[in-house]
Amino acid sequence: MWAEDASYPIPSKGIRYLHHRGVAHGRLKSRNCIVDGRFVLKITDHGHGRLLEAQKVLPEPPKAEDQLWTAPELLRDPALERRGTLAGDVFSLGIIMQEVVCRSAPYAMLELTPEEVVQKVRSPPPLCRPFVSMDQAPVECIHLMKQCWAEQPELRPSMDLTFDLFKNINKGRKTNIIDSMLRMLEQYSSNLEDLIRERTEELELEKQKTDRLLTQMLPPSVAEALKTGTPVEPEYFEQVTLYFSDIVGFTTISAMSEPIEVVDLLNDLYTLFDAIIGSHDVYKVETIGDAYMVASGLPQRNGQRHAAEIANMSLDILSAVGTFRMRHMPEVPVRIRIGLHSAHLPL
Incomplete structure (x- = not known):
């Protein structure tokens, strides 16, 4: 299990670490990206194929809903799919980016069943890829996703280049989830202060109305004594x-x-x-x-x-x-x- 700070909405940093060591994840999908109680993003299931090969165990054929993140060349070669490739991880990363940008499942906008999607991706033409509207994300982000979805593996960017391009898209801004929570708390606090100030002003206006009504019903000295809780002594007027x-x-x-x-x-x-x-x-x-x-x-x-x-x-x-x-x-x-x-x- 590889852990990284959850500063990025996609696991680019963790996959980059694996690729620097020549390890292909092979089963990368959003289901394998988890965030623990300390808001640390963890990538799981990497090396699963090598472990099965070492034990000479043939896994069960994957289900179509588990292959939505799989690159087309891996769909055509089950043995290659079990081992995974670096370029295949880049393709999977692009699909995860689509999930993050669109807030939807892979290929959800195509309204096809997982089996239909997998068949179309495996056997072009035409190419079957998710559709992302230009107003859903920065142009650079959409361009990077399309590069990751390239049909030819050699045309996909390396994980180092993907990592650098993604940092440029953020323009150096930190997207740490803790920072986001703190900003939300600050905004909530500011809104709460404004709300309290507004309610205080309304309360003061209502208090003034009550005071005016009270002074109309009672002598001011008596009304003031009642408000302060002091006893009202009877007086004699000659x-x-x-x-x-x-x-x-x-x-x-x-x-x-x-x-x-x-x-x-x-x-x-x-x-x-x-x-x-x-x-x-x-x-x-x-x-x-x-x-x-x-x-x-x-x-x-x-x-x-x-x-x-x-x-x-x-x-x-x-x-x-x-x-x-x-x-x-x-x-x-x-x-x-x-x-x-x-x-x-x-x-």
């Missing part, structure tokens, strides 16, 4: 003014409207109110149905300005409601009732 309003005839309007129309009415009206109270020192407590409740003097104390803030806000709301129209019943005017309550305790 000077506060409250605002209450509802829609006049809301029950009748609801009866004459579809549910979604009622929702649109309240949404449009309270959106208008929310825009108005933003310019006053007030805090919206809540909305229930058509009821709208606002307070001034809490949660931030503002001295004795609470009554004036609520009164000015009420006048602005009344002015805006005068021009407000319902989408589904624009001819019906909208009127609201407003009530104020002010508590001022002497200090």
Whole structure:
């Protein structure tokens, strides 16, 4: 068994080592090229024919699916096929290159049975060779494969020349499987970092939305205390003014409207109110149905300005409601009732 670093997708380095010692593999095929747990490419089954000859054992005739890598001159001479030749190994290497480039079995694109392929390769014309599209591999690689498939053994390149040509095709780039895995891991890590950054930004946006919603439902001081997990202590406010309003005839309007129309009415009206109270020192407590409740003097104390803030806000709301129209019943005017309550305790 010959082992080599898996820097090349074909076993050119291992076969070159064998040929330098005058040893022909004779049974070279992709099935004999294995990669172990340390990502080392190992070439097996070389010298099998010589071992059988030394023991004077005649092997069984090979099956057609095992002869797809065999050179034509070896198919015509069973004795030569058992021994193998250096040029025959080059032919087999070319077939392995076709498997690597096309990601398919030998001659798969011809849609012939193994028996038909072997018969056509053994008895040309016409020549039977795999077909590789020019867009499947570099031109130099396809040209090298065709040289390895030459009908005449002497026209095939030597393994040294094949090795050098293959290195030139790679242009010095390392194709070590470990390097490829590291590059893939680096790319995965980079993609993961981008994904985490994107998800973090989305999380931050959602957090901001949640914070805005929370501050709309609760006083900022209370919302902050809840987020940090600290207890919310009750407070007593001596000077506060409250605002209450509802829609006049809301029950009748609801009866004459579809549910979604009622929702649109309240949404449009309270959106208008929310825009108005933003310019006053007030805090919206809540909305229930058509009821709208606002307070001034809490949660931030503002001295004795609470009554004036609520009164000015009420006048602005009344002015805006005068021009407000319902989408589904624009001819019906909208009127609201407003009530104020002010508590001022002497200090």
